[in-house]
Amino acid sequence: MIIMEIFLYIAIFIMGSVFGSFFTLAVYRLPRKENITYVRSHCTSCNHKLNFFDLIPIWSYVFLGGKCRYCKEKIRSRYILLEIFSGIVFLLTALSLKITTYSTLNEFINLGFIYLFMCAIFIIGGIDKEKHEIHDGTILYGIFVSLAYGLFNAFRGISMKYSLVGFLSYSLIFLVIDVTLKFTMTKEDLPIGFGDIEYVALIGLFLGFGLQTISLILATIISVVSIVIQRLKAKDSKINVKNSIPLGYYLSISTAIVIICAPMLSGIAELINLSMI
Secondary structure, three states, rough: HHHHHHHHHHHHHHHHHHHHHHHHHHHHHHHHHHOOOOOEOOOOOOEOOOOOOOOOOHHHHHHOOOOOOOOOOOOOOEEEEEEEHHHHHHHHHHOOOOOOOOOHHHHHHHHHHHHHHHHHHHHHHHHHHHHHOOOOOHHHHEEEEEHHHHHHHHHOOOOOOHHHHHHHHHHHHHHHHHHHHHOOHHHOOOOHHHHHHHHHHHHHHOOOOOHHHHHHHHHHHHHHHHHHHHHHHHOOOOOOHHHOOOOOHHHHHHHHHHHHHHHHHHHHHHHHHHHHO
């Protein structure tokens, strides 16, 4: 049955890369208020509509040599990188949860909810990195998925208590900080915006307080390392904080890592839950 397991994991990687292709489309179109479902994909340079063979994740980019089939304009490498990265993240998540062909229906449903939530964090992170803004529509989608996941867990006897604490705790703390800083700083200099607060609340609603705390700590570490690297590279050591810290982007990275490592972090998360409540 090893062959069946291999086919399962290949299928999961392919599914992840397909989702990755959709993420690149969503990150490009949503900030521009363009339709992401009914309008056919097209080249952003020549506007030629793309056919099926132009849209096969990873393969199309390699086969076309990283250029548009019609105008020969170079395609940004982020497309294939995100497709590969999404496939790897989806695969690692399944492996972390020990999903096999023998897994129960509930285990596959649980994995499905995680993948649906990952759609939100990939798109939110991508848009925040590109535009320095949190997309409200994606936040609403994430909340819907999180509430549905909470109901699914409730049927399995898992309480939503820590999810509700995660939804309210840090978001209220950051909201107080945000309101306080608005009296002393300009809007451009604020280190955190209301969209970031919404995103923190969303992460808490899905992950629960314990894993949310770990994600925030990890995001802080990643952002600090990023700032240090930017300062070392920059000629001028003064870097605008807001422009150098797309918090939603770093939160997406840390949350993806926490989701993959959740089984290994569950003990620490439980200790955080019990120590704070």
